[in-house]
Amino acid sequence: MKISYKPKGVCSRMIHAEVEDGIVKSVEFIGGCSGNTQGVSRLAEGRPVEEVVKLLGGIRCGMKATSCPDQLALALEQARE
Structure with a gap:
């Protein structure tokens, strides 16, 4: 299943992910802090x-109520429903 999610309250403008049999196969952030989003993507890939x-739900970025990792968690949760 391919997921496209427009994050809210963060620097990244879009998250694309692919999930197969409950496993995250790929994650791509459009925008955001390149090093951080690449790191989050690589750590998520291959995991249930x-x-x-x-792991990522509830992470905050500075004073914001959310973060790019938290938005990825929300995207994956939404796709599960």
Whole structure:
């Protein structure tokens, strides 16, 4: 399943992900801090969706109520529904 998600409250403008049999196969952030989003993408790939959501959900960026990793968790949760 391919996911395209427009994040809210962060620097990245779009998140593209692919999930197959409950495993995150790929993640691409458009915009945001390149090094951080590449790192989050590589760490998420190959992991079960539930694990990624548990690890990344609720992470905040500075004073913001969310972050790019948190937005990825929200995108994956939304796709599960």
